[in-house]
Amino acid sequence: MKSDTLYTFYGRAAYRVAGDGAIRLEGACPICFVLNSELLKRSNKIHPFDTGAYHRRLYKHVFADEIGMSDFEISDDWGLINTLVSTFYGETENYFFGNTSSIPSASELCTPDEMHVRAYHELITSSGRNEPDDRVMSIEVTFSDPILLAESLRAIIVPHTIWNGSHKTSWLQEIEDDTTEIVPYEFHPGRAPDYYMAHIETQLRDLYAKWGLM
């Protein structure tokens, strides 16, 4: 039976808009929803990487066919996310920034027989030219139950043309309250999708800094 699943990334704006053509309209622009971490308790599944890329066999250079995706699932204990981040990245900031240079060597982290940890280490530190993008080290959290934005949304990052002093989009007005920030980024038509993603990432970092998360 087909069921709806919400895919999110923990702490990182790692989603990528498909295609490399220019975006000229805010309707096609990426928007980032920043959800409260309390929601983790209601998550369905948690994986330490983008499972979409796993399904497309983009990790086949590291993971043997016998290693299943579920072997990496850390859904049972959502506190494992913090353990994973502190073990591999030290500071949370390094994870947010996608800074893999802080990751200790494999021999410092695990013994040779801990094959899954080794494989994961290799996956996120491999610096080859044809590696998947930074989604590879973004922790993926999925939800199978509906989420109420009114309870869970801490901020939303949007093109400035739909949220400014002379024009406030009605659906954003409904969201705006004391607990939800609406953060505009300057939208220039005609840039590639990754350009707007870069804007979102930097705005997200400012938010984290303001909230004292780094």
Add this chain to the structure above:
Amino acid sequence: MSSAEKTYRIIGGWTADESSQGFLVPIFKRNGSDGFFLQICKDSLIVEFRRLEVDSDLKIFPVTSTYFVTEGDSQMFCYHLGKMLFLSGSREQMLDFVDGQTDHLADRNPALAVQIENLRTEDSNVTKLRKRILEQYSSMSMDASYAYKNSVAREVGWEKIEKRLASDEELLTKFREHRSDYDFHFGERGELKIRIHSERNTIPTEVLESALIDASISLDSTFDELIDVAGEEIQHGEYVDDFLIHHVFDKAPRQETRLALVLKMAIERPKHAGIILSQYEDDAMYANQMARTLGNFIIRRGLSSQKQVLRAVEDHLPLFFNKSFYKSRGVLLVELAKHLGNFEEVYEFLKWKVGESESKMLIPFFDEIEYHLRTWSERRPN
């Protein structure tokens, strides 16, 4: 697929908001197929139509006339003004249509006016309009105003870096992949700053520096009440301290890396080399002492050309090596090779060190040192 099936009919436009005026996402349908399609464009041409996965109740601003396009045609623009919808496959035609509206929109909807002016790819009006938008955000909330202001700082900063890298495709690609690491923002005094993790910086420091100065000048006409022009500060040496040392290098995890980077900065700015090195403050004693020793040497001798500074660095390399903790010497050589291997004097020192040393502490690092030296050597012009 028959030719009829390759033809798409525009059925209307969709927008993320409900404003009475602005650009819409053109929505297409294909003969013989259900569902909606989007145009995927490159260089102003439609290269593909992609099926839009949405509910059937997508609210579309309908088109009354019939307009067909296929792959390879010009990108379609869709703009609505009240109940009127304007379609065009030409940017110039679209500009003709919206021409004259930006003056009217400047007060009522400067955000849309900025979009239109950007289609025109001219800067002059954009700067004025940004200021207007900022004033409006200021009246809304400090947070929105702060976010927008920093977003503009990044926009201009990134653009200036791209312009300087235009002739180097490899560096430009690297920059584009890691653009968000180059975080331009405003400081407490309104000055423009850049924050970059040194490990992730792949472009020359002088490019960052000139981009910062140029971006400040560009923004100055927009946010003139907010900005100290960084380009003026460099005259007094404060700029170097404020921007480069504290914001470019403070996050390098190893002191050997920081030392190599500050040496690189000094070599690339020989006129300021003495000040850069003598004022450099590092939490680690070794990097601090080495930089100051060389800085004071350069100041005492009045060295100001790159050749002179390089010679001074070359003379101090044995000191840097000998004073380094013996377990860290290999790392020091690797960092010197990585960041300074393009300078002949440093290159030769490292080649000699790799050739003559039989230290068990150093040998494990030789492969990496030689890799960096080889990389620099290959990049040198013949």
